Amino acid sequence: MSQNVRVRSRGTLNPTASTDSVDLRHQVFGDNPLEVRDTGHYTHEYVGGIVDRWDELIDWDKRADGEGRFFIEQLRSRGVRTVLDAATGTGFHSVRLLDAGFDTTSADGSPQMLARAFRNGIEHGGHVLRTVNSDWRWLTRDVRGPFDAVICLGNSFTHLFSEHDRRKALAEFYALLKHDGVLIIDQRNYDAILDGESSSGRTYYYCGAQVSARPDHVDEGLARYRYTFPGGDEYFLNMYPLRRDYLRGLLRDTGFQRIDTYGDFQETYADAEPDFFVHVAEKRYREESDLTGGA
Structure with a gap:
């Protein structure tokens, strides 16, 4: 998502940041962080220290394993050659895809994340990432397709706080795909968290041994996470707690024909067990008789 999007917040912003500019040094949540539930606010979150230390949270080697x-x-x-990594972050999946030979374009809404990803591309394999700073809601304006696949990983889709924005973003992903393309999108298992059933101790996504990522506040409209790093540094992210079947429904409404959902990369799982869900949504048109199973 691009930084030229007007940022609104129900909280009072830091005096060093206006609604039209972003403090690139410090996170800004205002006087009441629990009221900050706006899509555009992520531009105040992925800045400064959290960007500098994000790779400690991921631990590239452990995450790859x-x-x-x-x-x-x-x-x-699926015979994919061209991929749009729509939530590049610090570049982990873009680099892995480039290593595997995919023609990859890397997009993100945080310019600081993209700068880090560009450096990581060079440091991890000598790749020069093709980067685009873009808001998902206007992705087709900034990115030239079509692509065989779009990926949106790292729980990134939960930064969209309104259904209107979620539907628009999915429509943009759909439009950038070829007629037989595929969208791979993931989310944290918020069902288990909201229902008080979360028991997963696995860390497939955030593998840094010295870093913790824990809920600071959760309700049906907000999942606020606290990230604690060695030395005591703490950062926060405000996200919308998407339920699994709700997102599957949005994917169907957008026009995706078959949707297979995996729990921590497994086809079979107990509902409360996975830490993350991964949805693999195919655009290719299928007859109704072919839609048994995933959809």
């Missing part, structure tokens, strides 16, 4: 070749195999099994 945890997810294995799941995404690469999903893409290769």
Whole structure:
């Protein structure tokens, strides 16, 4: 999502940041962080220290071991060559896809994240990332498609706080896909968290041994997470707690024909068990008789 989007917040912003500019040094949540429930506010969150330390949270080597070749195999099994990494972050998946030979374009809403990703691309394999700073709601304005696949990973879709924005973003993803393209999108298992059933101690996504990512506040409209790093540094992210079947419904409404949902990269799982869900949504038109199973 691009930084030229007007940022609104129900809280009072830091005096060093206006609603039209972003303090690139410090996170800004105002006087009441629990009231900050706006899509555009992520531009005040992915700045400064949290960007500098994000790779400590991920731990690239451990994350690669945890997810294995799941995404690469999903893409290769569909003959994918061109990929839009719509939530690049610090570049982990873009670099992995480039290593695997995919023609990859890297987009993100945080210019600081993209700058970090660009440096990471060079440091991890000598890749020069093709980066685009873009808001998902206007993605087709900034990114030239079509692509065989769009990926939106790292729980990023939960930064959209209104259904209107979620539907618009999914429509943009859909429009950038070829007629037989695939969208891979993930989310945290908020069902288990909201229902008080979360028991997963696995860390496939945030693998840094010295870093913790824990809920600071959760209700049906907000999941506020606290990230604590060695040395005592703390940062926060405000996200919308998407329920699994709600997102699957939005994908169907957008026009995706078959949707397979995996729990921590497994086809079968108990509902409360996974830490993350991964949805693999195919655009290719299917007859109704072909839609058994995933959809």
